[in-house]
Amino acid sequence: VADLAPPDHLFGLASQDFGSRLNREIFTAVTDLALARPDLDLPARDEAIAAMITRPGASLEDLQAWRQDAPNRAAIASYAQLVRTAAIYRDLASCGDDVARTLAASVNTPDADLDLVHHNQRLAVALTRHAEAFRPISAPAPGTPDADHQINAGVEPLAAPSQQSMLEDQLLADLLRDPEQILPVASFLSDNAFSSPLRRHVYRTMTSLAYDAEPVDEVTVAWTVEIQTSQARLHGIDVNAPGSTPDERPHPTSETDTEPAPIYLARLAATTITVTSAVHAARDLLAAHLRASLPAAGSVAAAAATALRPSHPTTTSRQHPNRQEPPVLQPGPAPRPAHVPLPAPQPGTGPSTAPTSPRIRP
Amino acid sequence: MNARSNSAAPSTPPIVRELEVPAAPGQGVPLVLDRDTMTAALADGGAVPLTAIVTSLVRHRDRWWLDAVDEWLLITDQAFAASLDAHHARAH
Numbered sequence: 001v002a003d004l005a006p007p008d009h010l011f012g013l014a015s016q017d018f019g020s021r022l023n024r025e026i027f028t029a030v031t032d033l034a035l036a037r038p039d040l041d042l043p044a045r046d047e048a049i050a051a052m053i054t055r056p057g058a059s060l061e062d063l064q065a066w067r068q069d070a071p072n073r074a075a076i077a078s079y080a081q082l083v084r085t086a087a088i089y090r091d092l093a094s095c096g097d098d099v100a101r102t103l104a105a106s107v108n109t110p111d112a113d114l115d116l117v118h119h120n121q122r123l124a125v126a127l128t129r130h131a132e133a134f135r136p137i138s139a140p141a142p143g144t145p146d147a148d149h150q151i152n153a154g155v156e157p158l159a160a161p162s163q164q165s166m167l168e169d170q171l172l173a174d175l176l177r178d179p180e181q182i183l184p185v186a187s188f189l190s191d192n193a194f195s196s197p198l199r200r201h202v203y204r205t206m207t208s209l210a211y212d213a214e215p216v217d218e219v220t221v222a223w224t225v226e227i228q229t230s231q232a233r234l235h236g237i238d239v240n241a242p243g244s245t246p247d248e249r250p251h252p253t254s255e256t257d258t259e260p261a262p263i264y265l266a267r268l269a270a271t272t273i274t275v276t277s278a279v280h281a282a283r284d285l286l287a288a289h290l291r292a293s294l295p296a297a298g299s300v301a302a303a304a305a306t307a308l309r310p311s312h313p314t315t316t317s318r319q320h321p322n323r324q325e326p327p328v329l330q331p332g333p334a335p336r337p338a339h340v341p342l343p344a345p346q347p348g349t350g351p352s353t354a355p356t357s358p359r360i361r362p
Numbered sequence: 363m364n365a366r367s368n369s370a371a372p373s374t375p376p377i378v379r380e381l382e383v384p385a386a387p388g389q390g391v392p393l394v395l396d397r398d399t400m401t402a403a404l405a406d407g408g409a410v411p412l413t414a415i416v417t418s419l420v421r422h423r424d425r426w427w428l429d430a431v432d433e434w435l436l437i438t439d440q441a442f443a444a445s446l447d448a449h450h451a452r453a454h
Contacts (some may be wrong), residue, residue, distance in 0.1 A: 081414070081415060088446075091445045091446075091449075119393040119436070120438060126428055126429075130418065155390065185385055231418065319400075
């Protein structure tokens, strides 16, 4: 709805790829009007779309909101790929039902090929497993008119987050806002510094997308997390279990994930950034992790982290646009100096959320 | 290639067998592939995932296969196979 002249390839999309009826109709209207009325400007086209679709959700105000809420128009090819992926898994679920019906009809056929019947039995079971594992992807997304439930992300932060989880949220929120920081941070911060499985997974996903030069925003990260989680679910693997990554030591996780990834990502996107930069937050997180995971060498970590702290205190607002180069800590054998305590965590590093709607639209 | 049998179904899961799938007469393809075989095919380019994201559906020997964790199952539903062909074409 923000593009007056969508490309001919339409990013490989077809209207049936959209799970939402409203989205299907809007896509059809936009593409039809691009061909039939290329002379229309955006306001005139909005009026034409609103006139074509009587379903709630396509008023002039709605279309304007869609344009404003688009997370990252430059990433539209990635979004299209995600939409197509959801369509594939919807087809897969439907196929599972078809195979089961065909199977039921063929079992009682006198000349049935029993080998094929047996194969289709197994295929039906496997398709069902896939459909169940990928249901979070193929079902209408929360917040859409076709969803079973609506989301209220961005309004209610998790109850009583710890100081560390607030710092982690600040770090991830700033990486989401400025993905150029991801690779510098990833050069010295491992995912095992995060205390919750979901945050570890989100951080790993951001890093992976950045390495692959893919767009990093709340949509691409949330979907990638969901897809990876679904694939792992299919194979009976807990990708978020402590020790699930090669360099990860079992981490004493006291929190359990209480949010689906899309809701958590929407909350991150609405978080007000209060740390100076993700690099600063990452350094503080690394220091905290070293203190927690290397108790015998805690004083070493504290000394190292203190040495890396800038001469001026970390501010609580974004006042320093120039970023520092990431520190490189090598926690290894070292003489044990006298204990040097880390300064207390800076106030105001916790997440605060703006009362805005999540920007995710499927 | 084995002859099809109308005898009673085996009590244990069948191993890889060469069977002709009715929808593709003349093209002998197994109904099941073991994981190692498909892993090798994916490695040497003989098998291609449906998309970069959807890797549990694979095109191999001109057929679609589904990842069933311990093995790969031939997609025998022709409507679904046609749908996968369409998705594959649009993704590339």
